[in-house]
Amino acid sequence: EPEVTQTPSHQVTQMGQEVILRCVPISNHLYFYWYRQILGQKVEFLVSFYNNEISEKSEIFDDQFSVERPDGSNFTLKIRSTKLEDSAMYFCASSPPTDTDTQYFGPGTRLTVL
């Protein structure tokens, strides 16, 4: 069964460094999402993406964040200058065009900012 994949599973970085989190959505899906979850806390929506542009974004998704679909398969989240409070689990999700009510999640990338 096709699934959403995310790499790396764990990323450790120094404060101020740039990181790129990668997601490969299911191949025929057209709607893409990023969420994050700080350890032990609730899930937070970051951004949704459709037709090569951002559809919605939350207040968290400020100028230090950007998303891109650089080719037909990857969907990336870039954090330009990481802060300690960016340490979290980042989840990617995608939805097919025929069932936008359903989201398929990747396993997540744990980002640790030191």
Added chain:
Amino acid sequence: AQKVTQAQTEISVVEKEDVTLDCVYETRDTTYYLFWYKQPPSGELVFLIRRNSFDEQNEISGRYSWNFQKSTSSFNFTITASQVVDSAVYFCALMDYGQNFVFGPGTRLSVLP
């Protein structure tokens, strides 16, 4: 502003019991979407359901059922005949017409054998 409340922080039940997880939301919009997600101990997120505000019909999927009541702004989730594998944190979420997406704090369900 929109808000999602899950008043039950933790629930423990014994296997085969039915359990209902409460979700109460606040929004000024008349068009919105409600979601439930499951996060098992392994940490991944699993989408369970999305319901739009114009569809108040209750949904049943196997042992899972959802009761949407606009009059009380609630979207409760019931697991019938619970199993140990149902042990997880369950999040309710709301997306309003302005595309603001808010999660509740989650309810940790423990199903004991």
